[in-house]
Amino acid sequence: MSRIELINIDKFYGDNHVLKDINLVIEDGDFMTLLGPSGCGKTTTLRVVSGLEKPQNGRMLMDGREVINCDDAYYEEPSKRGLNLVFQSYALWPHMTVYKNVAFGLKIKKMPPQDIEDKVMNALKLMRIDELSHRYPNELSGGQQQRVAIARAIASDPKLLLLDEPLSNLDAKLRIDMRSELKRLHNEMGTTIIYVTHDQVEALTMSTKIALFHEGVLTQVAPPMELYMNPIDLQAADFIGNPRINFIQATGKIAGGRLHVVSDLGSYVYESEHLTDEPMPEGDFSCVIGLRPEQVCIETEPFEGAIEASIYASQPAGSETLVTLSVGRQEFLAKQIGLAEYNINQKVYLRIDPNKMNVYNEKSTRLIKLAV
């Protein structure tokens, strides 16, 4: 078991309030990714969990047992928490070979030599660096060193694995390969993983849950596809997805319990079951439609219910084509699978499912209508 609960955690560095009232539960077996732009508090959260940093307010429970309680000034030393926890760091021992670096922690635990060898070689194979076992760290590339660090972290079968941007030094291809290796590893070992990244693709592809941070605040915790489908505010919507979500200006109004939305795309009415619990303003109010580029389908012939648009620019890239469209005063991006060729200023006809749109209250920035 390794369930972590952070309750009302605040962390300050001097006057700098870097974690603001964080409440987060990491269930046993989760692959929880802490995601957000640089400086939002991801590493600090991981350091609080690992015991490298003390928060100023709040509590932390591990498997239901209190290990931090700032109100009572109670702080259990990390070494006494009895949780096999590994904090991956890049710092390898320079005077030890790759093999010895990975074996070091197991030797300290006085594991039988044959078991050590099995575990080390298994971890090195998994990270595809078994052929480098006799090299010293200064004979490795940055990406290879990073893989040794992950191998060292997983060799001891930790119950809780804390990984801070472990793939950041790898080239694009290796990064994709390592994503699947880590995902398989999580599946096979059942280890609880807390993983820090600012790369949303990494977060979306590997995690069972994502905790999205913004300036020290935890904005949303959800499974990846839920986060992608329904980001809880405009900032979250803007951060998640590549190419970025389109924002389209609109006017909203609640009438008869239903949401009426008018924009250059047309007029839509949404039933109450598709609305969130956010408070709704009286009368007309400004809202923003969130529309994913892949939800826009371009046809070259007119059809009933089509939205008329013209091609502003088209970027064919082989497996997909990104098309900038203009409709009324709005410009937005559509993503078409495969190769599609359009002329600049060509008239086209769009098919967009209004149910797949998100609607945000512009003033509060909060999601008011769910994509379904």
Ligand SMILES: Nc1ncnc2c1ncn2[C@@H]1O[C@H](COP(=O)(O)OP(=O)(O)OP(=O)(O)O)[C@@H](O)[C@H]1O
């Ligand atoms: N030891 C420290 N002393 C003072 N300020 C710190 C310290 N560590 C972090 N900070 C500040 O706390 C804030 C959060 O830092 P943190 O390292 O948690 O960000 P992060 O989300 O991991 O960012 P990145 O993606 O760049 O690694 C930042 O403003 C940072 O400057």
Ligand SMILES: [Mg+2]
């Ligand atoms: Mg960091």
